[in-house]
Amino acid sequence: MAETKIEPKMEPKSVAEAKSAEAKPADIKAAKPKAPAAPAAELDLPVAMRDIAEKSVAQAKEAYEKIKSAAEETTDMIEDTYVTASKGISDFNVKALEAMRANINASFDFTRAVMQVKTLSQAVELTSSHIRKQFEALIDQTRELTELAQKIAADTAEPVKAGVEKVVKPAA
Numbered sequence: 001m002a003e004t005k006i007e008p009k010m011e012p013k014s015v016a017e018a019k020s021a022e023a024k025p026a027d028i029k030a031a032k033p034k035a036p037a038a039p040a041a042e043l044d045l046p047v048a049m050r051d052i053a054e055k056s057v058a059q060a061k062e063a064y065e066k067i068k069s070a071a072e073e074t075t076d077m078i079e080d081t082y083v084t085a086s087k088g089i090s091d092f093n094v095k096a097l098e099a100m101r102a103n104i105n106a107s108f109d110f111t112r113a114v115m116q117v118k119t120l121s122q123a124v125e126l127t128s129s130h131i132r133k134q135f136e137a138l139i140d141q142t143r144e145l146t147e148l149a150q151k152i153a154a155d156t157a158e159p160v161k162a163g164v165e166k167v168v169k170p171a172a
Contacts, residue, residue: 006162025145072164080159095148106134 110130117123 073166077159077163081156085156085161088148088155092145092148092152095145099145102137102141103134106130106137142163 103151113126113130114123117126
């Protein structure tokens with residue numbers, strides 16, 4: 001014989017209970033009572049706080065503009081310094097190469113002259129004359145290169161000096 005299973009009989013639910021049981025979690029959240037909306041007057045900030053906030057924003061904008069301006073000026077100063085230094089170094093290198101070329105040409109001229117010497121006294125005289133001329137040339141070349149290096153240093157430092165003076169004078 002087959003056994004029959006008897007399930008307990010459930011009590012019928014009321015219509016409200018049935019709807020509540022079928023409700024989804026999203027429906028439950030939607031069904032929660034909402035807080036009453038605050039009147040618009042209560043959400044407005046007091047006038048004093050609004051003024052403080054507006055002043056703070058204005059001060060922040062002003063500080064940003066000052067920082068931006070200072071950064072642009074600093075960038076310009078660095079660019080000017082770099083351009084001046086680059087041009088100065090280029091000029092210095094050209095002058096040094098000219099001096100080197102003159103010294104090499106003098107050495108070749110001396111070598112040619114020594115090859116044509118017939119006596120020891122002519123060789124001594126030629127050598128002493130060459131050494132004296134080269135020493136004088138070296139002094140002149142050193143003086144010119146030193147003056148040029150000093151000019152380059154002064155010209156390169158000028159934009160930095162002007163920038164520092166511009167910052168220091170308003171602070172004083």
